[in-house]
Amino acid sequence: MLAALALLACASAAAATAAAGTPELGHFLDKARGIEDWLVSTRRLLHTIPELFYEEHNTSATIRRYLDELGIPYQYPVAKTGVVGTIGSGSPVVALRADIDALPIHEETGVEFASRSPGRMHACGHDAHMTMLLGAARLLKGMEKELKGTVRLLFQPAEEGGAGGDLLVKEGALDGVKAAFGMHVWPTLPSGSVRSRAGTIMAGTIQFDVTVRGRGGHAAMPHLTKDAVLAGAAITTAIQALVSRETSPFDSAVISVTRFSAGDAYNVLPDTVRLGGTMRGNTEESITHLRRRFEETVASTAAAHGCTAEVDWMEERMPYYPPTVNDPEAYKFAIDVASRLLPDASQAGETEGTMAGEDFAFIGRAVPACFLFLGTRNESVGAVHGLHTPRFTLDEGVLPLGAALHTALATQYLEQWHVRQPQGGGGSGTAGREEL
Template sequence: MSRRTLLVATALLLAACAVQLPAAAAAPLGSLLESAARLDSWLVSTRRAFHAQPELVFEEHNTSAAIRQHLDELGIRYKFPIARTGIVAEIGQGQPVVVLRADIDALPILEETGFDYASRSPGRMHACGHDAHMTMLLGGAKLLKGMEAQLKGTVRLLFQPAEEGGAGGDLMVKEGALEGVKAAFGMHVWPMLPSGVVASRAGTIMSGAIQFEATLRGRGGHAAMPHLTADPVVASAAAVGALQALVARETSPFDSAVVSVTRLQAGEAFNVIPDEAKIGGTVRSNNDEGMARLRRRLEETVAGVAAAHGCTSEVSWLEESMPYYPPTVNDGEAYKFAMDVAGSLRDDPGLVTETEASMAGEDFSFIGRAVPSCFIFLGIRNETAGSVHGLHTPRFTLDEGVLKLGAALHAGLASQYLQRWHERQAGGAKEEL
């Protein structure tokens, strides 16, 4: 074999390693899960402490302080504040830089679980698993700090505020949290999947989302004489029905889209037709082009229906309270890499699978637009643990048995990414996965 042929063959072999984990690397990945299991009681107590003290969008002051205390105890350097209440921490040094991200805010929901560690802030609850996300990232940080001398680069930890409507991910990107970063990984607990299942997909995994409010103005009057009015209640009811056609008759069955009207407000008296009525809701699409079309057609449809009923209309896109979240799109190679690492953590390949996309929104999307990324679902559905309730519900319950898996997966993704990046550089391959 000529020297040139040997070099080419070596480069091809190293490139293949970006997708197929070498058998020799399986043992250290397996040991990560064993190490994470030894942290189990710490993970559970840490998550419960976070759960008891939920804080809303950009109000995560105590949460952020608690995270910083853990980082101080671990001797991990960090920058604070970023994105108002967020934290950027680092383990290791040099290139490349890989990001692990967790969101830290809670929801305005009154908890109904009855746990002794339930929310101590009435009307606020970690009902989306962000308490688990930051706990698993801290657990991963513990594991990575223990192997810091062997890390072949820098692991950057993003503790991100304001995922639930404040677009904290966008703000972190704008303030430089991804400077010099080669790739990023994030995960979300997912009650639709059995506990311990790790799932993702290449391409769009979560939809773009935006909220709207439409005001229809007419001419009110006595309910006994509707012929003398221009009734905005009837107009708004007609608009609700007409908007359903934007998905049912104007969107390809091969595309995913949602137009849901969730609010209808009008009048105060039973015998008075009001001057105006309001409807509101959410629009979702799996691509930017679809979102642009739905926004335009929603405005046109509401205006047309209002005019047909002798009313005027105005549509507001509520981006000050809930900015547009673009679709979350996974890089194909980052997805293959993440699923390979997840599969190598355990012996059962059936616990790693491809998932269907969700029409829920997620502001990891801003990170995914900036660097090659993969967002992962971690199953938590476990009837024995009572973990059967949906996200954003007052009875949402976490199967705490998955915390160690999440911590090990964070550590495995970061350490393996750094190692493989250097292997590819040594083989003359391009920088990306």
């Protein structure tokens, strides 16, 4: 009840300030715009030094250098190559997260600050995420004496396949944290907009590799073989029924075969075929069901063609990512803060989810959390290309907004947490999702 009343009060304040045309939290954006040149130069530096997951040694060193310059203490290493900074003191503790790894993509943007590592690129905007969190660190450090608690800065490695968020949680980086917030640049949304949703916003994902074994032979005499190619093709088709006929139309799931390799001659049927891809679902229950039925379908379809098949879920190399689920109260709080920060409050609101995966999911399983999308689509600066593509280009004009949003989320959470505490609570609070 206290949380609901506090949020209703915030919503009323947001409506009043929006009507007046003056964002209540606009001063955070003004401060961030005052360091825009620093933000841009920081992002461009980070863009030149992309590193893959758990190899972010230079990236981590650069982050630590910035934190040293700002006088912000930190822990290192955390989750192998990550950094956890601290601003303020006491309860509560709120966490802000940025991922720091890059992708194995050769950059084709042509910008003067392009990747200096061939075959490596910040094609998912993690350079922007780091920059926005460093910008927030700079702003928060400047108001440290005013903070009503502690802000924990999570510079997390290995989002792109290494489950760095899971390791971050297991090593205690979220211990004592009451709430956590993260954001991702999103080139399908208009630049400067902030969107999210309560509940599942990103899917659970897992990769698979299937080996089909048959008996090869001459292509002119297929009756003397056990055709693994035909079995592999049948498997590719059969597993689609797990989505179209075994998943509720009100749920969402995706099974995509993205790799298929078989033999190296035109007149020889090979002994083995390999196919691989990803499975995605909106709930862990859905993923569990799909995994079981996937294994059964693969085995039975291979057997129907006289072959055998083995499924490797690849979890030691590419771990399972659970769905990213936003705490409903954390979502309401975050969108309220964004609406009080943006010049146009209507640019903050709900969006549809995506079947892409994100290891902020591990943080959301550990503490009440909200993950937000920060729109970056801006045709005037060429920011129109998709994530994970060699031509992905960032609208750098959103960097101050990201820094300001991190700052506002942290400061407002700390302030409202104390308002929400029952009289005589002493400010220590009680762990649990009801605190939001």
